[in-house]
Amino acid sequence: MAKKTFTVIIHILNNSDSFVGEPCYVTSNISNWQVDAHPVGLIPPLGEKTSVVLEGLEESELEFKITRGGWDTLNSTANGELLAPHRIDVSRDTEVDVTIDGWRDKFPSSTASPQVHVMADQFYFPHLNTYRRIWIYLPKDYPYADKQYPVLYMHDGQHLFDEATSVGRTGPVEWKVDETIDAAKQEAIVIGVEHPTEIADRAREFLLFPFGEVREPVGHLYLRDIVNVLKPYVDKHYRTLSDKKHTGMVGSSFGGLLTLYAGLLHADVFGTLGVFSPSIWTGKKELENFFAKKLEENACLLCGQCYYFYAGGREKRRNAPEGQGDMRADMLDFIDAHKKAMCVKIMIDIDEEGKHGALYWQKAFSRFYTRWRQEISNN
Numbered sequence: 512m513a514k515k516t517f518t519v520i521i522h523i524l525n526n527s528d529s530f531v532g533e534p535c536y537v538t539s540n541i542s543n544w545q546v547d548a549h550p551v552g553l554i555p556p557l558g559e560k561t562s563v564v565l566e567g568l569e570e571s572e573l574e575f576k577i578t579r580g581g582w583d584t585l586n587s588t589a590n591g592e593l594l595a596p597h598r599i600d601v602s603r604d605t606e607v608d609v610t611i612d613g614w615r616d617k618f619p620s621s622t623a624s625p626q627v628h629v630m631a632d633q634f635y636f637p638h639l640n641t642y643r644r645i646w647i648y649l650p651k652d653y654p655y656a657d658k659q660y661p662v663l664y665m666h667d668g669q670h671l672f673d674e675a676t677s678v679g680r681t682g683p684v685e686w687k688v689d690e691t692i693d694a695a696k697q698e699a700i701v702i703g704v705e706h707p708t709e710i711a712d713r714a715r716e717f718l719l720f721p722f723g724e725v726r727e728p729v730g731h732l733y734l735r736d737i738v739n740v741l742k743p744y745v746d747k748h749y750r751t752l753s754d755k756k757h758t759g760m761v762g763s764s765f766g767g768l769l770t771l772y773a774g775l776l777h778a779d780v781f782g783t784l785g786v787f788s789p790s791i792w793t794g795k796k797e798l799e800n801f802f803a804k805k806l807e808e809n810a811c812l813l814c815g816q817c818y819y820f821y822a823g824g825r826e827k828r829r830n831a832p833e834g835q836g837d838m839r840a841d842m843l844d845f846i847d848a849h850k851k852a853m854c855v856k857i858m859i860d861i862d863e864e865g866k867h868g869a870l871y872w873q874k875a876f877s878r879f880y881t882r883w884r885q886e887i888s889n890n
Contacts, residue, residue, distance in 0.1 A: 519565045519573060519599060520606040521551075526589075527611050528557045530579060535611075537563055539575035540596075544680050547580045554579075554611070573599040574681075577611060582682045584616050591618030593674065595870055596681055615674075623673040624689035626651060630702070634744075636736035639716070639729060644705040645741070646672060648689050649749070650698035659750045660700045661757035661887060663785075664737055666717070666766035668703030670869055677869070684869040691877045697884040702745055704737065706766075717765035719772050720797040730769050731776065738777050754782075755815075756887055761785030761879065763872045768793065771818075775805040778812035783886065785879050787821045787872050791841040792828055802849060814854040817886055820846060821875040823865020838867065858882060 521537060535551045542548030551563040565573075574596035577586035587593055589612040597609055626649050633642035646668045650660060669676040670685055677683040688701055706713045711724065718728035746753040760781050762770035767789035774784040791798060806813065820842055828836035839861060850857055860878055865871040 514569055516567045516569055517601050518604045519568060519601060520562055521565070521575070522560055522562045522606065522608045523551065523577065524560050524608065524610045525555050525557055527613050529614055529617055530554055531556055533579055535577060535579050537565075537575050538578055539565075539573060541565075541568065541571070541573060546578050546582060549575075551577070568601050571601050573601050575599075576681065577609070579614065583620070584614060585682055586611050587613045587615040587618070589613045591615060593682065593684065620675040621673055622675070622685060624648070624693055626653075626693065627672045627689050634741065636733070637740060638732040638735045644668065646703035646705075647745075647749070648672065648692065648701040648703070650700065651693065652698070653700075653750070657750075659752045660698055661759070661884075662700045662702060662742075662745065662751050662753075663883075664702045664704070664742070664758075664760045664781075666704055666706060666762040666769065668705045671701070671703045679869055681868065681870075684873065686869055686873045686876050688876060691880050695880060695884065697888065699880075699884070700745075700749060700751060702741070704741070714765055717762075717769045718793065719769070719801070720794050722793045730772065734769070734773050734776060737773075738780050742780070755780060756782045759783035759785065759883060761787065761876070763787035763869075764867065765790050765793070768798075771798075772801070774816055774818065775802060775809070775813070778805075778809050778816060782815065783817045783819065783883055785819045785821075785876075785883070786842075787875055787879075788823065788826055788838055788867055789820075789842055790828075790838070791845055792836050792838070795841070795845075798845065799848075806849075817856040817858065817883075819858045819860065819879050819882060821860040821862075821872075821879065823867065823871050824861060824863035825865060826867045828867070856886075 532553050535554050536547045537549035538544050538546045552561050555561045576596055578584050599607055628647055630645040630647040632644055634645045635642055665671055671688045674683040674685050677685045715725050715728055716733050717730050718725050719730040758781055760770045760773050767787045770784050771786045771789055774781050822839040822842045824839055826838035
């Protein structure tokens with residue numbers, strides 16, 4: 512029996528006087544986010560509409576954005592801010608109205624705050640025998656105040672501060688780490704470490720145990736370079752509060768799992784771990800065995816740590832082993848199995864509508880940062 516299909520008609524109102532008469536497109540999850548997958552036609556004059564018809568859609572959730580054929584030409588707000596994907600529940604024939612208020616490429620490509628700098632274009636990691644670009648966020652009052660600051664070390668530095676360096680399946684979405692701290696009452700230094708360009712190389716650098724095609728992971732070496740080389744450099748050249756209480760690490764996905772391991776491997780260094788959407792499905796047994804071993808070795812060091820776990824309710828990994836890949840369930844199972852033994856403070860943040868991506872980690876980071884600064888201020 513053939514599956515029932517539906518039609519979605521998207522009516523697009525043009526509220527911008529830019530690029531009138533140029534072609535525009537709809538990019539969507541049903542086309543694997545190909546930027547020019549669904550031609551709309553020409554952008555109509557200011558105040559007029561055009562429409563595009565998507566036919567033969569099976570029941571699903573449709574997410575889409577409007578582009579002029581590239582990720583640098585996304586539809587934006589009138590102020591140049593990128594929009595979250597429009598979302599439609601495809602369970603019947605539907606018509607939806609959206610507007611074009613602006614285009615991202617009419618505004619500066621960089622969104623980084625003045626407080627963000629490239630600390631080093633090529634910082635040498637000797638254990639990995641490689642070079643990494645390192646970004647640093649310094650608080651607004653850093654040049655003027657004679658005080659020290661807590662420090663967060665974060666993976667995937669390209670995606671933390673600036674749309675101009677961010678890359679994602681749905682376009683350049685940054686975490687807005689700088690904007691979050693700019694607006695906060697309490698300040699911190701953030702160190703962002705560049706990840707390798709190739710996905711396979713990033714996986715190799717962020718995993719501690721073999722998985723899939725990653726036969727020789729080097730995550731332990733990457734962490735050793737951060738702890739033994741990068742952190743001493745930062746503490747020497749910047750006014751940091753270098754003790755465990757004031758030092759944290761944050762990562763997402765493979766980087767979330769790596770951050771969890773960092774807390775176990777280097778419990779004397781990191782007092783707070785921001786574990787976002789950890790890819791526990793890559794090796795549940797390995798994590799359990801590693802945890803048990805480190806608990807036996809370093810139980811006293813683990814005491815006093817704080818673990819902030821975040822996951823989205825809709826994080827399902829298609830490439831996970833059969834019967835696995837519900838990232839929220841994996842995370843909560845790990846916490847439930849070990850929270851009595853961990854002797855640490857655990858905070859859990861679940862976004863029931865959250866999916867796997869920077870748009871959701873951006874929001875989670877804002878919540879994490881508020882809790883982190885409260886935690887270290889109160890203790």
